[in-house]
Amino acid sequence: MAAAPPSFYHPGSSSSSSYSGKWEYDVFLCFRGADTRHGFTGHLRAALHDRQIKAFIDDMLDKTESIDELISVLKRSALSVVIFSEKFADSSWCLDEVATISRSMVEFGHRVLPVFYKVYSSDVSEDSGSYTAAIEQHHGSSASPEDRKRWMDALKVVANCAGYTSHAIKIDSELVEKIVNGVLKRLAEISHRVKFDHLVGMDARVSEVEQLLAMNVDDFRIIGLWGMGGIGKTTLATACYQSFVSSGKEMKHHFIQNINEKLEKQSGIEGMVHELYSILLSEANLNCHNLGIDHRRERLSRLRVFLVLDNVETVPQLEQLLLGDKQAANLFGPGSRIIVTTRNRRVLENAGAHIYEVKHLHSHESLQLFGIHAFKNCLPLDDYVDLSSVAVSYCKGSPLAIKVLGCALLNKQRSYWKSFLSELEKNPKLEILDVLRRSYNELEIVKKGVFLDIACFFPGVLKSLVINCFPTSYIEDLIDKSLVSCVFSKGVERIEVHDLLREMAWVIVNEESKFENRSRFKNADDVYKLLAVGDVKTLRRFNYLNIMKSKEKHGSAFEPVRTTEGILLNLSEATDIHMEANAFERMTSLRFLKFTYWENDRRASKVRVPYGGLVTLPNSLKWLEWHKFPSKSLPSRFSPENLVVLNLRTSPLLKRCWKAEPQLLNLVGLDLSRCINLEAVPNLSGSPKLERLYLEGCKRLIELPSHVQDLDKLIELDLDDCTNLQILPPKLNSKFLNKVHLSNCPKVTRCPEINSTELEVLNLTETPVTALPRAIYNIKLGGRLRLCGEHITRFPAISTSLEFFRLCHTTITEMDCYDGDDHHQLASLPRFARLVLIGNPQLKSLSSNVWNMVSQTLILEDCPLIESLPEISQPGTGLTSLSIRGCWKLKSFPTDINNLKYLQFLDFVDTDIESLPLDIVELDQLSHLELRSNKSLEFVPSNIHKLAKLSYLSLAGCSRIKYLPELPPNLLTLDVSGCTLLRALPSNIGKLRCKKLWFEDCPQLDPYLPQEVVLNFCNHAMSNLYPQGVLQYSASEIPRWFAFKSPNYASDSCMMGQLTLPNCTTTRLIKGIAFGVVCSSDIGQVMISITCNCNIGTGVAASWSSPVFCFGKTQSDNVYIWYEKNLLGETEESMREEAEPWYVRYAGLTVLFRFSLQPGEVDEGKREDPKRLKRIKIKRTGVSLLY
Template sequence: MASITSEIASSSSSLPKWEYDVFLSFRGEDTRNNFTDHLYAALDRKGIWTFRDDERLERGKLVSPELLNAIEKSKFAIIVLSRNYVFSSWCLDELVKIVECKEETRLTILSVFYGVDPSDVRKQTGSFADAFAKHEELIKNEEKLQSWRAALTQVANLSGWDTRNNQQFVEEIARKLIGGLHYSYSGVHEDLVGIESRVEEMENLYLSMGLNDVHFIGIWGMGGIGKTTIAQVLYDRIRYHFAGSSFLANVRERSRNDGLVSLQKRLLFDVLSDKNIDISDVQWGINLTRNRLCHKRVLVILDDVDQPKQLEALVGKQSWFGQGSVIIIITRDQHLLITHEVAEEKIYTPEILNSDEALKLFSLKAFKQDSPSKGYEALSENFIYYAQGLPLALKVLGSFMFNRNLDAWESELGRLKKSPEWEILDVLRISFDGLRITEKKVFLDIACFFKGMTKDHVASILRTPHYRPNIDIDVLVEKSLIIISNGTLWMHDLIQELGKEIVRCESLDEPGGCSRLWHKEDILRVLKDNTGTKKVEGIFINTPSKEEDLNVEEKVEDLNAETFSEMRNLSLLKICNVGLPQGLNSLSSDLRLMNWPKCPLKFLPKNFNPNKLVKLIMPCSLIKQLWEGNWSLEWLRIIDLSDSKELIMTLDFARVPKLEELILKGCTKLSVIHPPLGDLKHLILLDLSNCKCLKRLPCKISWESLKFFILSGCSKLKKFPEIVGNMSRLQELYLDETTIEDLPLSMEQLTRLIKLDLTNCKTLSSLPCKISWESLEIFILSGCSKLKKFPEIVENMSHLLELCLDGIAVEDLPLSMEQLTGLTTLDLTNCKNLSSFPGAICSLTSLKTLILSRCSKLHKMEENLGNLEGLEILDMSGTSIRDLPLSMEQLTGLIKLDLTNCKKLSSLPRAICSLTSLKTLTLSGCSKLHKM
């Protein structure tokens, strides 16, 4: 029957108008009082408008015009080919007309072989041969006879039902037929923009499953995205492939208002068409559903499910339903599907509409056409941007703007910026209302403050000694309120707007009564007028994210000393560009995040208890010293006082045992670091760059978690501390522009070091005699003008890619250089003591770039360069080279050769001419060159 289904579906792609769903062609004396009557009654019960030739039309010798018109105005034709059908010239004329309409009006033909062999019909053999013999005696019109034969052959070639093999298929015919009709109807809906492709994805999901199994399928996504519409269209298309079906809409609301028993009754009535079902309680309903449907192939769709008990009462287990059944669960809560054992690959998540689809749907509502009217194009795009592809928002906004002038459109866009449409937010709020208290608080924090930040960052801020927000964040994901992409928290703009509107409604007249403040005007009003209350939990003014932006002068708003006195529950603070000429008397001891660039305070309030503080971020502040006293700082993870140029003393790091990031770069007055810093076991990042007065570090360090250590520009730092513990996690070490003289032997413990930067360490005279940093990829010694010897490489350093030795005083390179088998770049620029081409270089087969520029004593190259066939750039500019070896011809990958200012170069070998890959050859300033 698969081919019949495809014929029905294909016939529905174009939708001409018709008066009848079905034209029924049959021989009355064979079938009228049995099969045909049963079929007609079944179609009538299904609401299918069926025409059958009966007493309403006067019977004559020719098919009446009314009958021919009925055929033309029908969508389907069912031909019941019985033993005596072919003996009736009337039936054969009907048949010819039906076949003609198949081509002309795209009439779909369904054949029933009622007690006859399809082969006899196709070839006109058996009783069909007898009938045509009789016709040939009475009718001398050969053309008519041939048209009858051709029609019979064509109809017999179509897929159909053979009653000799199956007597019980009247209901099957009805289901197949009405399935095709409903497929057509579901496509005739002007608002279903973008739905077709999504329904096809659902169909492919359904069709990919085994027909003999019971399948639970989920449709999961945010409110208003079109989940129910997709399911409704799919339901219309496939419901008649099942023995029974039910679409239970609004399960969440109906279960609360009417109870689960009413839904159980509806489900059983839909599937069984039994009005006498009596259910006394939920358990009775479960038993009845399981017993009555366990052998029946059914389609059940549950719309807007939000509680496990709803699934347990209505579609508890696969064993409740017959083989081939499909149960589709529509929900905003992914965890409901998981707990009901819906496999991940069986959960469909609809995408928001793309820009073209969104514009079309909006235009259909706003202009009753596929695109905007002239003059409204740009405004329409603004509405599309606001809706962010959400079908619900596009429909609501488009309908509201219908038949309004341009001024009204401009006005509504302005209003939306301040007050969103509640018809949209009411749908989205359903998910919020189902959250627990802690989940609601995290949702509002993300909506107001944290959208676009990483999950780990947010979790670390909101974490307390007795609370971890990770599970709440996971629940928000499962309920389609947020998404996590590459570790970052995101939410649809309208869901974010929902969160902000919920907070606004907490105190419409006075923002100081709201739990969260993010509008700069509201925040300044609260801070300047001192109208903040204990309800305020978070204040966020978006501060500059780039260092250079912090230096931009903005208007500073002066606040009084009592500004934060009433805000005792303030836990999140992010402000900038405020002045405190009288200082500050108090800060909330509930603070977990304090992000205050350009903080004007020299000292934090004495009564400020920072025991809950997680992150202290105060770049470019005037702070001289952090708090004194014995405050517990167990939860402090990040301290960022970068470019706080007045800072002269750090805190006692023994009190911050779990510190992970310490950023003091640019603290130019800081000269000493408190010794317990060296014992911090959780420290990951330590940035002391450009602390130009810093003279010493702790003598010994054992930062077992440290990954990034930055001392760039610490121009008074002469000694690097001894490594006494396991620091194998260190990946990047920056000592550039320091006055360090040597490195301790304990540096060999840095087995995972990836980058070591010693640029312009002009007092560095020696390195460890031997190095074995097997993970090192970048090693920079540029400008270390006192370094005369490069150490021996004692173990495999094949990961080293880039070695920069420009400007060092080395005279030669060790032969152990050949162990750098992965080296791609070697820079020896301005190595003025280098007199000969290092032979070890010739074994570096992976080398791509070799720079020997301004090595003024270098006068001769190695004779055999054969192993450098992968070399692409060779810079010999400014050297004393006299000639080039013939082996240059083996540099088959060379792209650029720079010989600028090689004043002693007198000739070039012909071998260069064979370098077909060479694109750039620079010879300017080669004053002695006279032969090419």
């Protein structure tokens, strides 16, 4: 699946960084660049990055900026690491930094970790030390006595903190490791102390949830947090997530916020599922379209994950998020934990979750929380205790209501309190919304309007855009009153509004006046009345009657001006709407117009306008978002001077925005993505505020105007897939430019010079620039870079640490990392968390330092001239995944592979290796070993059973392997399909508790062996942790022990079978059900799934679907068997809470099982052609109950 396009709404998934909840940065790194930047500090920066610790480097500060800016950064950082070196005191800037850090320790409790590198602490802190001498020597005449004293006092304070010294730990690498571990420990301590700040009662609730989580138990668990809206489910889930992250457990983890709301903006859940897969598999920056879905699910099934799914409201949402396809069980490995928040208890019951009911706060907790927000203290002031008790009683223990009410009463007199609370007392049926409404009522009229606008139209929108629509002070006031919140994620801030407050806002709007004078609309029927042709005429007649009445009363006529201020409509869920050309003519107050579609909705526009288009749009518009805009240009009578955001993405008719060139002085965001007929970009020379320019997929666009280079506030530029783009500005001068997307632009041969020091992403994939821009050397620490093309002949000499670097389809012959200088220090070598080298046909060798350059993932694919890999001479730096594919001349593993001690995933696919090294068994973290299609491989080491954590082993297509030794005891998946010389399965095959076994096309195996293996497989099924298992082998018969076996018959993708249900007793409980199918095919490989419906009369009692599998690797018949522990299946009837299980209700009766084939998923979002399934025949079927 292609990466999601940039958006004004959700700029990315929530960060999986370890400590992103409270601070923007984990560490502020202070050092003397001339001393250590290219040595010790370079090592430390890389090591911090490798451990996902986000550091702010002091050389990222403009030295001309004020100390206030430094204080701001320190407040946004969890702690500071100060590296005292020999020349540190020579720099007045370094001394000023230390003084500011010392001041921050006092003023807001900032934490510091000093490092004494080649100096003693006494050199720094004592009056007789070398630092005092350096200050006198270098600053005696230039600095005032007050400054010198301030510096010395600060040095003493910081130097007296506990830290590390190079005199005690003499080897730099060991010192770096100690510092990183020390930072992690302090971050965990800090996070533990502050994570529940102002979260009353949270410690006890987190402790109760952690008991349910039972992290020391090696099973799979879903924990459901269930309760009413506003009760604190998301807050509790966040606290549990932070508690887990700060514990330092080595598990993949991720938090997806507000799933139900996000799904309202898209038609399917597939995009979210695949994004989740990518993040958990560390593929967030890969083109996952090339990765097989089955391969990814196999890898996921071996991962231990900690996942939070927030605000899941329906059963299908949870099923698809966890499973992708219905019933594709076993997605995650043993020990995985998933927390789900929901208002719908049935969602959790259907998933078999451990349910934790999030209850109201106790009365003392309510008072404490109220005191925090009403008095900025944990307890109410003495004079207000009685009124506080009355106030919290109205909130019924709802944290949201308590918080909002407390903020409303902050700094108010008793008389105000009494008046405020008396209004609440008048309502005998007071609900939570009434309490929230009372706080809203206290706002000034203007601020009420701002709140309604934000709550109705802007949840999830970038704050930088919203603050250009309203006065900043108003937004900050709403944040202070807890009516609006600001969430920091992935380097940007977004505006969020609690769903109860959003619900309240629309209630207020719908109650404010009659339809014809309502200010905001989102209901489809109401929008139709407002804009559709027939209803426009009706409204005009209504207005005409009002005019006549006014004329009779006042003696003169006036035509009312419509009071509509905002319209929001998701057209993907609406029917077609036909508008008149002047539909908006009277809406002179309209400020926000948003006609949107789901992101993957490919249907034509549902809005119909006359051939000539609209006559006008209101000049009052600040936000115009109209996806699939149905005209060639915007109306000529529309003056867009007030526009802050213009979003006309996916408009197929649009050729240019305006025929004239209006001034766009207030424009901050412009999105014309996938306007396939767009011929010209609007004149933006008069748009000094523009921050985001999205032009992705504008196929006819030839030129990006030169004035774009002067947009000095530009943050993001997206030109991906502009296939006719040829002319670009020579430079991009914005110093804030953060992301430049320029992939798949085949006519672009030169990339503009980028002068930004904030660049994090540069994507030039499939764009044949003739020379690499200097910008690739300016990418920020932790940035991402993609380069592609035959013009690249040398490996770029990048000296910074990148999160991701992809280099594909080049003509490089070697990884020449030294740029001609064989004496570079390691700190100057490239450093990558993930390095991907794909399709480089002339690459003959990797750098001898490659194992030190890559810290997490190394992928090498389709590099056919690679014959060997560099020796791994010393323990690796944390490499967890190594994938070598399509390197046909590679004959052996790298020497001393056991030095990659953290390796978990190892793929050697389609190479020429002949054997595995014996020391592979020393990789005690290895869980995945993929050796598919190695035609020369003959032996597997006899001691491979020592790989205790190995859960996946594939030898598919290794056609020279004859025997398998004893296999690891915790193996869950074994694939030996296509091992045509294999004569026997391993001796311990009957003891393995595998959930997936494939051994089709193994003609040398004993033909009776599969019967025994299948029986053991199903016997183990009931004691396995997994709800589902699959097995496939070459044969023509269903195993004998199946209770029901159909007669021999060949059907086009469908077959029936009958089974009489036994009576359930306490001594003979049904624990599962097994299904068997024999199929044949003459069309080669096809991805399919098998569905089985249990029919009672004309109804369906239960339904199951097998995992997707590859069928037809050989021309012989194949048996496919899978078991299910979920006896209820997937039907509306079985979903009902009160439903009696079908196998109990129909005990003693004969039921009908109907098997059918379904197209499986080939790649993300792409399914097998259903026509191919007609060539597959179901020959036999079987069903058996498991006890």
